[in-house]
Amino acid sequence: MQETWATSAGLDLHLEMSGAGLRASLESALREAISSGRLTPGTALPASRALARDLGVARNTVVDAYGQLVAEGWLAARHGSGTWVAERIRPPVPAVVAQPPAVQPLVRYDLRAGVPDLSAFPRTAWLAAARRALARTPAAALGYGDPRGLEPLRVALAGYLSRARGVAVTPERIVVCAGYSQALDLICRALGESGASSVGVEGFGHHAHSRIAAASGLQLSPLDVDEHGVVASALTNEDAVLLTPAHQFPLGVALHSRRRREVVDWAVGTGRLVVEDDYDGEFRYDRQAIGALQSLAPEHVAYAGTASKSLAPGLRLAWLVLPARLVDDVVSAKRAAGMLSSSLDQITLAEFITSGGYDRQVRRVRLAYRQRRDRLVAELARRAPQVHLTGIAAGMHALVTLPPATREQDVIGEAARRGLALEGLSEFRTGTQQRDPALVVGYATPPAHALSTAIARLCATLNVTT
Amino acid sequence: MQETWATSAGLDLHLEMSGAGLRASLESALREAISSGRLTPGTALPASRALARDLGVARNTVVDAYGQLVAEGWLAARHGSGTWVAERIRPPVPAVVAQPPAVQPLVRYDLRAGVPDLSAFPRTAWLAAARRALARTPAAALGYGDPRGLEPLRVALAGYLSRARGVAVTPERIVVCAGYSQALDLICRALGESGASSVGVEGFGHHAHSRIAAASGLQLSPLDVDEHGVVASALTNEDAVLLTPAHQFPLGVALHSRRRREVVDWAVGTGRLVVEDDYDGEFRYDRQAIGALQSLAPEHVAYAGTASKSLAPGLRLAWLVLPARLVDDVVSAKRAAGMLSSSLDQITLAEFITSGGYDRQVRRVRLAYRQRRDRLVAELARRAPQVHLTGIAAGMHALVTLPPATREQDVIGEAARRGLALEGLSEFRTGTQQRDPALVVGYATPPAHALSTAIARLCATLNVTT
Numbered sequence: 057m058q059e060t061w062a063t064s065a066g067l068d069l070h071l072e073m074s075g076a077g078l079r080a081s082l083e084s085a086l087r088e089a090i091s092s093g094r095l096t097p098g099t100a101l102p103a104s105r106a107l108a109r110d111l112g113v114a115r116n117t118v119v120d121a122y123g124q125l126v127a128e129g130w131l132a133a134r135h136g137s138g139t140w141v142a143e144r145i146r147p148p149v150p151a152v153v154a155q156p157p158a159v160q161p162l163v164r165y166d167l168r169a170g171v172p173d174l175s176a177f178p179r180t181a182w183l184a185a186a187r188r189a190l191a192r193t194p195a196a197a198l199g200y201g202d203p204r205g206l207e208p209l210r211v212a213l214a215g216y217l218s219r220a221r222g223v224a225v226t227p228e229r230i231v232v233c234a235g236y237s238q239a240l241d242l243i244c245r246a247l248g249e250s251g252a253s254s255v256g257v258e259g260f261g262h263h264a265h266s267r268i269a270a271a272s273g274l275q276l277s278p279l280d281v282d283e284h285g286v287v288a289s290a291l292t293n294e295d296a297v298l299l300t301p302a303h304q305f306p307l308g309v310a311l312h313s314r315r316r317r318e319v320v321d322w323a324v325g326t327g328r329l330v331v332e333d334d335y336d337g338e339f340r341y342d343r344q345a346i347g348a349l350q351s352l353a354p355e356h357v358a359y360a361g362t363a364s365k366s367l368a369p370g371l372r373l374a375w376l377v378l379p380a381r382l383v384d385d386v387v388s389a390k391r392a393a394g395m396l397s398s399s400l401d402q403i404t405l406a407e408f409i410t411s412g413g414y415d416r417q418v419r420r421v422r423l424a425y426r427q428r429r430d431r432l433v434a435e436l437a438r439r440a441p442q443v444h445l446t447g448i449a450a451g452m453h454a455l456v457t458l459p460p461a462t463r464e465q466d467v468i469g470e471a472a473r474r475g476l477a478l479e480g481l482s483e484f485r486t487g488t489q490q491r492d493p494a495l496v497v498g499y500a501t502p503p504a505h506a507l508s509t510a511i512a513r514l515c516a517t518l519n520v521t522t
Numbered sequence: 523m524q525e526t527w528a529t530s531a532g533l534d535l536h537l538e539m540s541g542a543g544l545r546a547s548l549e550s551a552l553r554e555a556i557s558s559g560r561l562t563p564g565t566a567l568p569a570s571r572a573l574a575r576d577l578g579v580a581r582n583t584v585v586d587a588y589g590q591l592v593a594e595g596w597l598a599a600r601h602g603s604g605t606w607v608a609e610r611i612r613p614p615v616p617a618v619v620a621q622p623p624a625v626q627p628l629v630r631y632d633l634r635a636g637v638p639d640l641s642a643f644p645r646t647a648w649l650a651a652a653r654r655a656l657a658r659t660p661a662a663a664l665g666y667g668d669p670r671g672l673e674p675l676r677v678a679l680a681g682y683l684s685r686a687r688g689v690a691v692t693p694e695r696i697v698v699c700a701g702y703s704q705a706l707d708l709i710c711r712a713l714g715e716s717g718a719s720s721v722g723v724e725g726f727g728h729h730a731h732s733r734i735a736a737a738s739g740l741q742l743s744p745l746d747v748d749e750h751g752v753v754a755s756a757l758t759n760e761d762a763v764l765l766t767p768a769h770q771f772p773l774g775v776a777l778h779s780r781r782r783r784e785v786v787d788w789a790v791g792t793g794r795l796v797v798e799d800d801y802d803g804e805f806r807y808d809r810q811a812i813g814a815l816q817s818l819a820p821e822h823v824a825y826a827g828t829a830s831k832s833l834a835p836g837l838r839l840a841w842l843v844l845p846a847r848l849v850d851d852v853v854s855a856k857r858a859a860g861m862l863s864s865s866l867d868q869i870t871l872a873e874f875i876t877s878g879g880y881d882r883q884v885r886r887v888r889l890a891y892r893q894r895r896d897r898l899v900a901e902l903a904r905r906a907p908q909v910h911l912t913g914i915a916a917g918m919h920a921l922v923t924l925p926p927a928t929r930e931q932d933v934i935g936e937a938a939r940r941g942l943a944l945e946g947l948s949e950f951r952t953g954t955q956q957r958d959p960a961l962v963v964g965y966a967t968p969p970a971h972a973l974s975t976a977i978a979r980l981c982a983t984l985n986v987t988t
Contacts, residue, residue, distance in 0.1 A: 087688070087817070120810075128688065128813045129782040142783060174661035182866075183656060187649055195640035195969075198836040222553070222594065234700060234838075237860025267858060316595040317608060347594045351553070370664035370865025372700075392733060394703025398864045399836025400648075503661075 078113050082121040090130055090141055097143045101131065104139075164475035165510035169306060169453035169498030176421050177368045181413050182404065189407035190400070198399050203391040204383075205232025205375070206399060208406040213375055216409050217361065220418075221337055222347025224354040225377045231386050234372040234397045236335065239360045240265055240298070243331055243376070244272035246385035252295035258286050259489040260306055265298065265333075266486055278487025283446075285311035288318035296329040301349045302337040306484045306496040308447015308455045316349050323356040329379070330357040336365050336451040338418050341426045343449070355379040363405065365452060365500075366418050372397060373405055425452055428499045432511055439515040442522050452500035455481065458493040462522050467495065471517040476510065478517075544579050548587040556596055556607055565607045567597065630941035631976035635772060635919035635964030642887050643834045647879050648870065655873040656866070664865050669857040670849075671698025671841070675868045678875040679841050683827065686884075687803055688813025690820040691843045697852050700838040700863045702801065705826045706731055706764070709797055709842070710738035712851035718761035724752050725955040726772055731764065731799075732952055744953025749912075751777030754784035762795040767815045768803040772950045772962040774913015774921045782815050789822035795845070796823040802831050802917040804884050807892040809915070821845040829871065831918060831966075832884050838863060839871055891918050894965045898977055905981040908988050918966035921947065924959040928988050933961065937983040942976065944983075 089095045101107070104118040111118070122139050125131040133139040197206055204210065210227040217223040233239035247255070254275040257266055266276050277294050280287045285304055291297060299319065301311035311319070323330045332349050340346065350359035354377075362374040378386055390396070408414045429448055436445050436456070444457040458467065464480030471478045481494040502510045555561045567573070570584040577584070588605050591597040599605040663672055670676065676693040683689040699705035713721070720741040723732055732742050743760050746753045751770055757763060765785065767777035777785070789796045798815050806812065816825035820843075828840040844852055856862070874880045895914055902911050902922070910923040924933065930946030937944045947960040968976045 091690070091817075124810055124813075127779050129779050129786065129815070129818050132783075143787075171665050174664045177661065177664050179656045183649070183653055186652065190645045190649060195643065198640045198643050198834040199637050200835045224557070234864075235860050235862065241860075264858075264860065268860075271858065313593050313595050317598075320595065321609075344590060349595070351557075352595050368664035368865070369666045372862055372864045392730075392737065394701050394707075394730065394734075395861065396701065396838055398700075398838045398867050399834070400867060401864050 079117045079121050079124075082111070082113070082117065083124055086121065086125055087130055095141050097141050099141045101139045101141065162475055163472075163477040165506060165513055166477045166501045167497050167499065167510055167514060168477050168479045168501065169496050170501075171369065171498070172365045172421070172452060172500045173424070173503065174368055174370075174501075175503050176424065178413070178417050181417070182367075182408065185408040185411060185413055186400065186404040188411070189403040193403050197403060201396050201399055203231075203387050203396060204228075205230065205397065206402045206406070209402045209409075212406040212409040216414065217348075217359075217375075217377065220415075221334065221345070221359075221361070222351045223359050223377050224351045225359075229354075229378050229380065229383060231376045231378060231383070231390060232397050232402060233374045233376060233390075234395060235364065235369075236333065236360055236362050236374045237264065237268060238395060239374050239376050240268050240331070240333075241271070242386045242389045243296075243329075243358055243382070244269045244274055245389040246382055247296055247329070248272035248274060249385065249389070254294045256291055256294040256297035257486050258299060258304065259487045260304075260481065260484045260491075261298070261300070261486055262305065262484065263486070269298070276486065278489070280487075280489045281307055281309075283309055285309050285315050286319070288315045288322060291319070291322045293326070294328065296331060297323075298331045298333065299349070300333045300335065302334055302340070302346055303447070303449075303451040305333075305335065306453065306455065306481060308449075308451065308453065310346060310449065311349070316352065319349070320352045320356070324353055328356070329382075332357050332359045334359060334361045337361065338366060339422050339425055339452060340450040341422075341429060341448075345450075350377060355381070358382060366414070366421060367405075371401055371405075373401055424504075425500055428507055429454070431507065432497070432499050435511045435515060436518075439512075440518040440522075443518055453496055453498040456495040456497050456518075458495065458518075459522050460492050462493045464493045464495065467517060467521045470521050471513065474513045474517060476513045476517060478514070545583045545587050545590075548577070548579070548583065549590055552587065552591055553596055561607050563607050563609045567605045567607070569604060628941055629938075629943045631972060631979055632943045632967045633963050633965065633976055633980060634943050634945045634967065635962050636967075637835065637964070638831045638887070638918060638966045639890070639969065640834055640836075640967075641969050642890065644879070644883050647883070648833075648874065651874040651877060651879055652866065652870040654877070655869040659869050663869060667862050667865055669697075669853050669862060670694075671696065671863060672865060672868045672872065675872040675875075678872040682875050682880065683814075683825075683841075683843065686881075687800065687811070687825075687827070688817050689825050689843050690817045691825075695820075695844050695846065695849060697842045697844060697849070697856060698863050698868060699840045699842060699856075700861060701830065701835070702799065702826055702828050702840045703730065703734060704861060705840050705842045706734050706797070706799075707738070708852045708855045709762075709795075709824055709848070710735045710740055711855040712848055713762055713795070714738035714740060715851065715855070720760045722757055722760040722763035723952050724765060724770065725953045726770075726947065726950045726957075727764070727766070727952055728771065728950065729952070735764065742952065744955070746953075746955045747773055747775070749775055751775050751781050752785070754781045754788060757785070757788045759792070760794065762797060763789075764797045764799065765815070766799045766801065768800055768806070768812055769913070769915075769917040771799075771801065772919065772921065772947060774915075774917065774919065776812060776915065777815070782818065785815070786818045786822070790819055794822070795848075798823050798825045800825060800827045803827065804832060805888050805891055805918065806916040807888075807895060807914075811916075816843060821847070824848060832880070832887060833871075837867055837871075839867055890970075891966055894973060895920070897973065898963070898965050901977045901981060902984075905978075906984040906988075909984055919962055919964040922961040922963050922984075924961065924984075925988050926958050928959045930959045930961065933983060933987045936987050937979065940979045940983060942979045942983060944980070 105115050108115040108118045126133050131139050132142040210230040213230055214225045214227045217225050254277050255269050256277045256279050259278045259281045279290045348359055350357040359377040363371055445454055447455045464482055468478045468480055479496050481496055571581050574581040574584045592599050597605050598608040676696040679696055680691045680693045683691050720743050721735050722743045722745050725744045725747045745756045814825055816823040825843040829837055911920055913921045930948055934944050934946055945962050947962055
């Protein structure tokens with residue numbers, strides 16, 4: 057950058073002329089001089105002819121630059137009175153503004169539940185599907201889109217969900233969402249708008265989900281959960297209930313068939329809604345996957361699924377299969393806030409499903425997660441037999457019940473000192489139900505090469521604290 | 523599909539055995555028979571040995587199939603009492619549920635504003651950027667992500683916005699959003715939470731945007747708009763104001779420099795917020811683009827930009843540059859509902875910007891839209907000189923003011939009969955301001971080969987109705 061001193065009418069202008077076009081450079085230099093306070097409001101600028109001579113540029117360059125900055129409001133001008141720095145120019149924007157992140161201990165091994173093995177995302181296959189999808193998609197698909205989601209994806213999902221999860225579905229009942237959180241948010245908005253006031257939630261679960269329901273004005277009614285799943289007999293006059301039937305989060309139990317029918321009987325008998333969060337339904341290890349609860353009562357169950365665990369949370373692809381009476385309300389809620397999912401990711405997923413790639417991916421990661429589950433089971437049995445491991449038949453997390461006198465925080469703290477991140481069951485309590493102390497252990501997150509060490513540190517931690 | 527009649531204990535079972543595995547086929551067949559009502563609740567099923575003999579399958583196949591359907595709740599069983607169809611099974615889900623779309627006249631040419639030329643989306647370049655981005659991105663970027671948006675994108679955007687729009691920005695002030703609607707929704711939520719009660723809106727604008735503000739409990743205060751933009755002197759004690767300063771939508775005027783300073787003075791003087799919707803700020807034709815209003819008062823202006831017009835609305839990529847005091851609130855609002863943008867699209871856009879592809883795309887479509895603008899101007903001047911065209915200096919839409927006695931609906935109806943979609947100015951009125959009848963004409967949407975015909979039909983329509 058050349059530095060040029062321009063002196064005019066006793067005023068020193070220090071302009072740094074960068075390598076860009078002369079007029080743009082002059083404009084930038086003037087803006088910077090003004091915003092930094094070197095040129096103060098009310099200061100008269102040199103006449104264009106004089107400044108041009110000082111800078112060695114064409115007069116029109118200065119005239120145009122002045123004109124631009126007048127249009128933008130940095131300068132003011134009046135014919136015959138020259139050009140001056142306008143009033144009310146603010147100082148430069150400070151660079152660091154966000155709240156500094158809370159100091160975290162260094163996490164080198166993460167056995168918390170929720171995030172799949174991100175290195176398992178099939179980058180090459182996904183890109184290939186994206187290329188094929190883009191090659192054949194009409195331009196119109198790149199527009200503002202159908203709030204229900206693009207039809208090719210809804211058609212592909214209908215076929216997949218029917219086949220793989222036993223969902224009773226047609227494409228018109230599907231609403232594509234940007235993640236389960238959005239899906240839940242839309243249902244809760246629709247419920248709130250139709251006069252609902254309360255929703256049953258499992259006594260242990262994600263607080264983020266409870267908060268979403270509460271944000272729509274719904275009162276939360278926690279329901280006890282035992283080894284057969286939610287205690288369905290506790291349902292009374294809640295307007296809806298949120299469940300994780302295939303693999304309770306975080307306890308890991310499957311909703312017993314008798315409880316499934318109790319829940320359905322309640323919903324049908326009272327005309328209420330069940331929201332089925334099938335976040336990991338494809339990942340069942342010891343037997344065939346249990347089909348969706350939704351198929352027992354499609355008009356009383358809103359089924360929610362996601363690609364977050366099988367592909368990656370970053371894709372923001374999830375789906376709802378809705379009772380007929382809810383479709384219009386949920387679509388309206390989605391359209392109102394313009395919350396549409398990326399068209400590109402939708403058409404890519406549609407192609408990925410149709411080409412069989414999604415099935416292959418699910419099989420691949422299911423096998424990988426089963427092997428991780430097996431390792432966790434074997435290692436804990438061998439090296440920390442004092443704890444009790446349950447919820448291992450499916451999914452990507454399990455429950456490690458600790459001896460009754462143990463304090464979850466002691467274990468978590470000891471793990472942190474070993475660079476291992478853990479979560480306790482009590483962190484997920486939504487009501488008042490008491491259970492033995494336990495850890496919610498996810499085994500999907502560490503990269504494959506790091507899993508053994510993560511489990512070893514877990515065992516070491518347990519052996520010190522229990 | 524083979525059809526097999528199985529008769530047992532006087533009961534006819536008509537099972538369609540498909541090509542899939544025998545057990546899965548039997549399960550599907552039983553589910554279908556039950557859900558269709560052919561097997562009614564309480565009906566006893568044949569003993570497994572008997573059904574197996576009738577179907578010619580192994581007994582274990584039947585035992586497993588029964589067990590699966592018991593687990594799913596379709597059947598009930600008690601040791602020694604056999605297996606029967608459970609109570610409360612619903613009839614099959616009807617296929618057609620969505621409200622049939624309102625009957626629309628056939629639109630063959632679309633001159634409504636809002637959607638860019640979707641065929642201009644750079645598919646090859648975008649895919650190449652996606653490939654490069656995925657190749658170099660760490661797996662962690664595919665997780666649940668930073669609610670502010672991935673850092674590489676915020677860094678790339680900070681550089682681009684500073685250079686191309688004169689925005690005063692650092693990456694920490696940016697929040698990536700899934701479209702302008704989400705961006706506006708987040709700001710309105712933050713405003714509502716901090717006690718704001720009213721927001722000024724331009725007297726003509728998108729109703730969807732007003733609705734988003736109203737959804738956060740904000741009262742709308744429409745402000746008149748004239749040939750210099752919003753009448754800033756009408757601002758009183760609104761808590762915020764929503765503006766389209768570079769190219770007013772729908773009138774097409776640029777906010778005059780004096781009005782820009784009035785607005786900034788108001789915001790700074792009263793401590794209120796300006797929301798700058800810079801939806802088409804890069805598309806200025808007759809002169810250099812006017813820099814963002816935000817740079818005059820970065821702590822009092824929330825700047826919003828989008829890739830919807832330069833790339834495609836389907837990408838769902840938009841961004842906010844926020845005053846320091848709003849960053850945490852907006853990020854909290856975004857985190858609360860899990861409304862995160864696709865990681866893949868974010869890293870691809872970051873790569874696209876960094877590699878210069880975004881600049882090339884903007885230049886390319888700006889040239890294309892300017893040529894379209896020129897054609898519209900020329901054709902209207904030549905063939906329908908009775909109308910007055912304004913707002914043509916920028917963007918992708920213009921205002922066609924009609925003779926005072928014309929009814930907008932007459933013109934729109936006549937256009938519809940010619941397969942041409944148009945919108946009238948009055949459809950965008952948010953308050954009570956009166957103006958001459960006019961059309962808001964977008965010239966970006968038709969594919970290049972269709973533009974001439976679209977304009978010709980517009981002229982023909984005008985010549986019949988005015």
